[in-house]
Structures are given as C-alpha cells and as structure tokens.
Amino acid sequence: MKNIFLWLAATVFFKPAPVSAQDIKISLLAKNQPVFTQTNQNPVLRFSVENPSPLRLNAFSGTIGAEVLNDIEKIELYDSDTLSHFTSRRLLGETRIKGRKFTIKFNGSYTFNGHHLWLNIVLKNSAKLAHQLMLQPDCFLVDNGKQVRLNRKQFVFRIGSIVRKHGDDKVNTYRIPGIATTAAGALISVYDIRYLNARDLPANIDVGMSRSLDRGETWEPMKVVMDMGEPNENNGVGDPAILYDTQTHTLWVAALWSKGNRSVASSKPGLLPDETGQLVLVKSTDDGLTWSKPVSITAEVKNPKWNLFFNGPGTGSVMADGTLVFPAQYWDENKLPHSTIIYSKDHGQSWKAGIGAKNNTTESAVVETSPGQLLLNMRDNAGKFRSIATTNDFGQTWQMHPTSANTLADPVCMGSLIRARAKVKGKLKDVLFFSNPNSSVSRKNLTLKTSLDLGQTWSEGAQLLIDERESYGYSALTMIDENTIGILYEGVGDLYFVRVKINDLFK
Numbered sequence: 001m002k003n004i005f006l007w008l009a010a011t012v013f014f015k016p017a018p019v020s021a022q023d024i025k026i027s028l029l030a031k032n033q034p035v036f037t038q039t040n041q042n043p044v045l046r047f048s049v050e051n052p053s054p055l056r057l058n059a060f061s062g063t064i065g066a067e068v069l070n071d072i073e074k075i076e077l078y079d080s081d082t083l084s085h086f087t088s089r090r091l092l093g094e095t096r097i098k099g100r101k102f103t104i105k106f107n108g109s110y111t112f113n114g115h116h117l118w119l120n121i122v123l124k125n126s127a128k129l130a131h132q133l134m135l136q137p138d139c140f141l142v143d144n145g146k147q148v149r150l151n152r153k154q155f156v157f158r159i160g161s162i163v164r165k166h167g168d169d170k171v172n173t174y175r176i177p178g179i180a181t182t183a184a185g186a187l188i189s190v191y192d193i194r195y196l197n198a199r200d201l202p203a204n205i206d207v208g209m210s211r212s213l214d215r216g217e218t219w220e221p222m223k224v225v226m227d228m229g230e231p232n233e234n235n236g237v238g239d240p241a242i243l244y245d246t247q248t249h250t251l252w253v254a255a256l257w258s259k260g261n262r263s264v265a266s267s268k269p270g271l272l273p274d275e276t277g278q279l280v281l282v283k284s285t286d287d288g289l290t291w292s293k294p295v296s297i298t299a300e301v302k303n304p305k306w307n308l309f310f311n312g313p314g315t316g317s318v319m320a321d322g323t324l325v326f327p328a329q330y331w332d333e334n335k336l337p338h339s340t341i342i343y344s345k346d347h348g349q350s351w352k353a354g355i356g357a358k359n360n361t362t363e364s365a366v367v368e369t370s371p372g373q374l375l376l377n378m379r380d381n382a383g384k385f386r387s388i389a390t391t392n393d394f395g396q397t398w399q400m401h402p403t404s405a406n407t408l409a410d411p412v413c414m415g416s417l418i419r420a421r422a423k424v425k426g427k428l429k430d431v432l433f434f435s436n437p438n439s440s441v442s443r444k445n446l447t448l449k450t451s452l453d454l455g456q457t458w459s460e461g462a463q464l465l466i467d468e469r470e471s472y473g474y475s476a477l478t479m480i481d482e483n484t485i486g487i488l489y490e491g492v493g494d495l496y497f498v499r500v501k502i503n504d505l506f507k
Helices: 502-506
Strands: 008-013 025-030 043-049 055-064 072-080 090-095 101-112 115-123 132-142 147-149 155-164 173-181 187-194 205-212 223-226 235-245 250-259 278-284 308-311 324-331 337-344 361-370 373-380 387-391 416-424 427-437 446-451 463-467 475-481 484-490 495-501
Touching (some): 055 072, 115 132, 155 173, 155 205, 173 484, 173 495, 235 324, 250 324, 278 308, 337 373, 361 427, 416 475, 427 475, 446 484, 446 502
Parallel strands (some): 337 361
Antiparallel strands (some): 055 132, 132 147, 132 155, 155 495, 173 187, 205 223, 324 337, 324 361, 361 373, 373 387
8 A cells, every 4th residue: 555655657559540559648647646626626646748749638537436326426627738736727527426537528639748647536525535536547538539548547546625725714825733532532733823914923823723523534613712803913822732640531622822022032941921922822621622721831831941841742752650731841040942842740739850862853742661751852943853861760861762863754843642552453552653744855745653662663564655745744642452553644734634554554
C-alpha cells in the first residue's frame, strides 16, 4: 500500500493514430493525497500531452473499484496550462457513475499539445472513510474513433473528511489542530478560529471545537470553547492543545491568551494579563457538550522573570499513574525559547512546570516511554531535524536522546507524537506514532511514522505518506481503536481528517 501513495510518473505509448506509436507520448502523474468529502476539488491524475504533432482527443475512459460506486458524485476532466497544480477554468467533460467502467465525453473535439489534463473526483458527502478509491485510467479516444490505450495501472486513494474549510461560518482560516478520543468513542478536535486572516496572535482568534460521533465520517457544528471577550485584533486566544483524562473522563484544552499584544513578540516579564501572555485552561466532563470558563494557570507555572509561558499545541498525554502532561514552552528573560512540560498529579486541580530541555526549541509533543520517564519531541529552530530529550523527574533535569537532531527530519514545524496500544499484524504492542512534514526544507509530504521500540528507532519500512502537498504543516494524532489511527491536519486554511489502518504502515 505504501508504494501506491508515492508520486508515480510513467510515460505511456499509444497505438498508431495518426502518427507512429513512438512519437505519441503522454506523461501520467498520480497525486499522493486523499480525496475528501465536502469539496468539489480532488485532482488525482495529471496527463501531460507533449506530442510532436497535435492530438485531437474527444473522450477519456477509466475504471473504478466496486467499493466506491456509491461514494462518487461525478468524475471530471479539465484542461489546464498549469503543470504544478490543478485549476478548474476549462471543463472538458464530466460523467456520473453508473458502473465500474466510465467514459468522459468532451464538450467537443479538442486539439492538444503542451497541455495538462487533470482528472478530478467529486465525492458524495456520504462517502465512507473506510473505503479506498481505486482508479484505473484505461484509454483516450482520438478524433477518428480509435482508442489510445494506457498502461492500465491501478491507483488507490484514501477517503477523508474536511473538518473545517476556510470560509465556513465566514471564517478566513482554520489552523493549529488538536484531537482526542473519549472513552465513549467521540472524537474531539480543537483549533484556531482565525476570523479575519491567517495571521498568528495577536489577532482576532478564538479556540473552536468540532465533535464527531461516527469515527470522523461527519462532524457536528463548530462550538467556540475559548473566547476572551470583546473581539478585536489585539485580544485573542489560540494555539490549543487537548488531552483526555481517562480516569475522570475529563477533556482539558490549554491555549495562549494574548490580551493586547502579549504573544511571542511582545510579552514581558510578570504574571498579569496586561504584562504577559496567559496560559489558560478549559475543561469538559460531558464529552465536549459543555465547557467551563477559561482559567489562567500562569501564576502556577511561569517564572515571573520570563517573558512568556504557554503550552505546545496539539495533543497532551496521560501517564500510567494518571498524571496529566501537556507540552509547553517558555521564552526566558533574554527572549530565548525553551521546550518543556507542565503536569498535574491531581487531575487538573493544580499544575507545575519543568525547566527547559534545550534552548532555541519551541513547539513540542510528550509521551511516557517507561514508568516515570517522559520523552519530549521538539521543534528546533536550528532546523533539519527534531530534537529529543527525556526526563525522569518531570522536567527538572533532562538528558538528550540518541535520536536527537539526527533521525526525524523536520522543516522547523510542529509535529504530533502519541503512544498507543495498537494491533500490529495481529499482535497488541506498545507503539509510538509520529506525524510531521517529512522534509528538512519545506512543509510538504505529511507522513505518519511508527516506532516499535518506543522511540529508539524509526523504520523507513513502517511509515506512510499521507499528503504530498505543501501546507501549513501542523497535525494531530489520536487512536480510533486498536486497529486504526486518526490524523487531523492542516491544508492551507482548512483542516482535514483521515483514518489509517495500522497494518497499512507495515506493508
């Protein structure tokens, strides 16, 4: 399965019509990305017509898998002068699905040379995430009625749902995903509601929440769970992280409140909202139906000499003894950032903080790898790789891990890390899952990786490319069940959700 989702390019040759076969060439590229409900743009295949003589084409035929016959609204073919990305300016034709074989008849007979044709899938909103879209391009039909046969390779695409789409509820941008699964099986996603633009704090931002009761197939209407008062460009709250206390069945969300210009750039020493950004918490004891009012714990965790202290976004974790842990970061008196943690041993009644694991690090993720030992996976401003450290005393001291700054590629971006009891090839194992843009230079190729030895190694044979496109790059992981992991991740202004079978990581 893994290889199917890589970029695939092949040069295909046609039977003579109207010139010799060796002269007729079309390059085929399959995009490595899911197809989503709630959108009419899912470009999956690109045909580039680069022929010595112009070709007059009037139809395209293909085959789809039986599993998705009831999932597809229509299949479209577009002509575009853009090689790198899909545009929908010129629709050649479309078809509704009546069986596995389909033909798209063009709205006329067109002459092509130096053109890029895009095959686009429009799913029904009822399309099932458990299904996978198999697509096989079969042939083009030329003007004289002859078939120009392709090499009939099958491509497979995951089906996902869009949790929030830019423009929903008149919001410009949705960013910074976090997600958790409750004991009842509800998926609770949190994120920034960036009303006016894509800008970070300080800005008019609230923390939103969407809930799914059907494993991510559909999402309930958005709720605002953090709103710090009169909306304006200098009073916002964002960068949320979420965790689920399995003992008390309580959801906790942490975020940064910037009253005035009190985010990273302009926070100052002190503890008061008019001096420094505030680390605020809300909670829900009814699976996300209702939420408490925000409470600041800044005085509990921040050294007054530091400029800023707040959580790392994404997902927190719960230790085996019930201790709640959020990743965190602080900017010291010299405005140098440090990744750390906050923790609670009394189920959120009080909180304490560690010291920095490594300077010049910011957003991080944390898991327990052995009893009492926490592993912190950090975004490092030095670039190229993630930095990793461990602590046995809740962040009072740290030791650098052997995989630090040499194993997990990173383009200076947020990443997600969880520990789970998962079924791998039929056997239950303790597994670490990690997601981020798998690149040292750019935020693209969002990849899910697996470690079967709790972070000592990360095998290239146990990872899966989820989405190759460039994006804002943030992601958050949660277990759906012992066989399935869910990933909530950013596009450009949108939030996507995809389910992945654990065994797909090991094929």
